[in-house]
Structures are given as C-alpha cells and as structure tokens.
Amino acid sequence: MTALIEARGLHKSFGAVVAARDVSVMARRGERVGLIGNNGAGKTTFVNMVTGYVKPDRGSILLDGIDITGLPPRVVSRHGVSRSFQMPQLFQSMTPEENMLMALGIARSERLSSWRDARTPDLMAELHDLLARFRLGEYRDRSIAALPGGVRKLVDIAMAVTRRPKLLLLDEPTSGVAAEEKFPLMDVIMSALAGGEVAVLFVEHDMEIVARYAERVLAFYDGRVIADDIPTTVLGNEEVQRYVTGIVQ
Ligand SMILES: Nc1ncnc2c1ncn2[C@@H]1O[C@H](COP(=O)(O)OP(=O)(O)OP(=O)(O)O)[C@@H](O)[C@H]1O
Numbered sequence: 359m360t361a362l363i364e365a366r367g368l369h370k371s372f373g374a375v376v377a378a379r380d381v382s383v384m385a386r387r388g389e390r391v392g393l394i395g396n397n398g399a400g401k402t403t404f405v406n407m408v409t410g411y412v413k414p415d416r417g418s419i420l421l422d423g424i425d426i427t428g429l430p431p432r433v434v435s436r437h438g439v440s441r442s443f444q445m446p447q448l449f450q451s452m453t454p455e456e457n458m459l460m461a462l463g464i465a466r467s468e469r470l471s472s473w474r475d476a477r478t479p480d481l482m483a484e485l486h487d488l489l490a491r492f493r494l495g496e497y498r499d500r501s502i503a504a505l506p507g508g509v510r511k512l513v514d515i516a517m518a519v520t521r522r523p524k525l526l527l528l529d530e531p532t533s534g535v536a537a538e539e540k541f542p543l544m545d546v547i548m549s550a551l552a553g554g555e556v557a558v559l560f561v562e563h564d565m566e567i568v569a570r571y572a573e574r575v576l577a578f579y580d581g582r583v584i585a586d587d588i589p590t591t592v593l594g595n596e597e598v599q600r601y602v603t604g605i606v607q
C-alpha cells in the first residue's frame with residue numbers, strides 16, 4: 359500500500375542538541391499512529407518538521423508523493439496537513455464559536471478580516487456540524503479562559519480539521535487533562551474523526567491511551583525512532599520499557 363506521508367532521514371540540531379537523528383517514518387491513509395517518548399525525545403520536533411514549523415537540516419517529507427520538505431506551515435496546510443498544539447493556540451478574547459468560525463472562514467477564503475465576515479449560511483452550517491461532532495454545543499458561547507482544559511483541546515482540534523486535512527498531527531491531546539477525563543476526551547476526538555480518511559498521528563504519554571487508540575506506535579528516544587510496530591509489540595519492547603515507559607530500570 360502506498361504511503362500518505364513518508365519522512366526519510368530527517369535530521370535536526372538546535373545548537374549542540376540533536377532533536378532528530380535519521381528519522382524515517384511513514385503512515386497510511388486513515389491510520390491512527392501513537393507517538394511516544396520521554397521528555398525531550400524529539401516528538402514535537404518531528405511534528406514541527408512535518409507541519410513546516412521547523413525546517414529539517416537534512417532529509418525529505420513526501421505527502422501523497424509531493425515533496426513538502428521545508429515549506430512554510432501555511433503552504434503545508436494547503437497540501438492537507440493540519441495540527442493541534444501541546445498548548446492550544448486560541449484567541450482568548452473570543453468564544454469557541456468565534457474561534458471556529460474564524461478558522462472556517464480562513465480555510466474557505468483566505469481573505470477574512472473578521473470572524474463576523476464568516477457568518478454566511480454555508481459556514482454556519484459547517485460550524486454547527488463541527489460543534490456537534492466535537493460535542494462543543496454547550497460551550498459555544500463561553501469565554502476560552504473559562505473552559506476546562508479538555509474542552510480547549512477540542513476547540514483547537516476542531517479548528518485544525520476545518521481545512522479537511524488528509525493528515526492530522528495532535529501534540530499531546532490529553533496533556534493537562536484530569537486522568538479520568540482522558541478516555542472520554544479521546545473517545546470524542548476519535549469519533550469526531552471517524553468516517554473520514556484522515557490519518558491521525560498523536561503524541562501521548564499515557565500508555566493505556568496509546569494501547570487503546572493507536573493502530574501503530576512510534577517510540578522516540580534521543581532524537582531517534584527506536585521502535586515502530588503495533589502497540590503490544592512496541593510496549594513490550596525492552597528498549598522502550600527501559601528508555602520510555604520506565605518499566606525496566
Ligand atoms: N526551538 C528549539 N530551540 C532549541 N532547542 C529545542 C527547540 N525545540 C526543541 N529543542 C530541544 O530538542 C529536544 C527535543 O525536543 P522536543 O520538544 O521535540 O521533545 P518532545 O519529545 O516533544 O518532549 P516533551 O515530551 O517534553 O514535549 C529537546 O532537547 C529540546 O530542548
């Protein structure tokens with residue numbers, strides 16, 4: 359089967375720190391892939407390189423066979439790659455509805471000067487669909503600052519899908535969320551994304567979440583991918599247990 363995304367030999371240094379060493383990764387259309395690794399292992403750097411926020415020093419990234427290496431984020435997103443952030447990037451002074459309308463307006467026209475311009479019947483219909491899929495109806499008019507952490511994550515992800523991406527990268531969708539809310543949050547995210555062909559790569563520190571929601575897992579350590587396989591195989595790997603999950607000391 360052909361790859362949707364194929365990263366080959368990515369390398370990135372920040373001064374003396376090597377954040378990516380010969381990282382080669384592929385993902386298929388519609389696949390759910392978990393990215394694990396200790397703090398500083400290079401997960402966000404990988405997400406940043408694929409989405410255009412960081413330029414790799416070496417290596418290439420192909421999306422559907424098109425070379426997107428080093429293109430700026432705005433252009434990468436036009437090719438069908440969207441992301442959410444470890445810390446959601448929302449307009450704090452606006453409500454979830456206004457944030458999402460702004461994203462929809464920009465996704466459809468590029469020339470939006472205000473979210474108010476986005477209140478067209480077509481975009482309002484899309485907004486209602488998104489609010490329902492991401493279970494955000496009851497929060498639509500609240501202020502962003504007053505929202506629980508998990509709801510802020512959902513708004514950020516809902517905004518990321520307004521461009522109808524082929525590939526969606528979620529950087530720690532459950533971080534900062536209470537333990538008992540992680541599974542319900544992932545259920546909402548995965549059901550909102552079901553049915554489409556979008557491939558989802560998500561960074562996650564909780565191995566129970568990884569085991570439940572990923573079809574395949576990539577383990578990062580010291581800028582390298584040290585394991586790439588189905589969850590049970592990766593989570594049972596001795597190097598992964600030593601360096602990532604801390605099961606073997
Ligand atoms: N813009 C930057 N400038 C300098 N160093 C950076 C930069 N971005 C990342 N690094 C360094 O690169 C290494 C990998 O960082 P990265 O953020 O990719 O790790 P991570 O796996 O996402 O960690 P975490 O689980 O803590 O989010 C770390 O040593 C980090 O300090």
Ligand SMILES: [Mg+2]
Binds near residue numbers: 403
């Ligand atoms: Mg990170």
